Amino acid sequence: MLLNFMLNSPFASPWFGSDTACGAGVAPDTDFDCDVDLADFARFQACFNGPNRRPARPDCAATDYDDDRDVDLNDFAILQNCFNGPNRAPKC
Numbered sequence: 249m250l251l252n253f254m255l256n257s258p259f260a261s262p263w264f265g266s267d268t269a270c271g272a273g274v275a276p277d278t279d280f281d282c283d284v285d286l287a288d289f290a291r292f293q294a295c296f297n298g299p300n301r302r303p304a305r306p307d308c309a310a311t312d313y314d315d316d317r318d319v320d321l322n323d324f325a326i327l328q329n330c331f332n333g334p335n336r337a338p339k340c
């Protein structure tokens with residue numbers, strides 16, 4: 249019922265992105281489709297550059313899940329904790 253309200257409300261617009269589709273979402277769901285799957289991992293992998301280094305690409309801020317300005321194994325641990333495959337709710 250709450251989901252129907254959210255999807256049919258005036259706030260269910262692209263301006264609100266994933267916040268209306270699946271709640272607040274989780275950080276590793278970088279494509280905002282309410283799962284953490286290989287598509288999200290592929291983006292993470294493209295951004296991975298190790299600790300204390302800038303991400304591999306300038307558009308990688310979303311994959312710095314712990315917000316410490318790198319994309320490293322600590323971020324991977326967060327993704328791994330949430331990974332649950334396509335079209336399934338994240339585990340975290």
Ligand SMILES: [Ca+2]
Nearest residue numbers: 277281283284
């Ligand atoms: Ca996803």
Ligand SMILES: [Ca+2]
Nearest residue numbers: 312316318319
């Ligand atoms: Ca990080």
